[in-house]
Amino acid sequence: MHAIIRSYTGVDQNRKDELTRKVNETLLPQLHELPGFVSYYLVDADNGVFTSLGLFETPEQGLESTKLVTRWIRDEKLETLIPSEPKIMSGEIVAHSDRVLVA
Numbered sequence: 001m002h003a004i005i006r007s008y009t010g011v012d013q014n015r016k017d018e019l020t021r022k023v024n025e026t027l028l029p030q031l032h033e034l035p036g037f038v039s040y041y042l043v044d045a046d047n048g049v050f051t052s053l054g055l056f057e058t059p060e061q062g063l064e065s066t067k068l069v070t071r072w073i074r075d076e077k078l079e080t081l082i083p084s085e086p087k088i089m090s091g092e093i094v095a096h097s098d099r100v101l102v103a
Helices: 015-034 059-075
Strands: 002-008 035-044 050-056 087-092
Touching: 002 059, 015 035, 015 050, 015 059, 050 059, 059 087
Parallel strands: none
Antiparallel strands: 002 050, 002 087, 035 050
């Protein structure tokens, strides 16, 4: 499994609800359609910093997700909400653990 982490700074704090809504309504459905998609998380780290974590089966699929997100930001006209390019890190998952929650 492969992780791709994108960290965005300078995000307009007054529009973070808009960003969260758009991610849930329009970005997540597109990510789910990508081959090799495993999961996606968006973290509000405060002070205008948002970090996303995407998990994919291969590094190439993770790179495709970055292309998709770049197009999505442009198509949704979010350049003023997310004014700078993200810092991107990626790599192979070498250890992990999941907790299964039982209702």
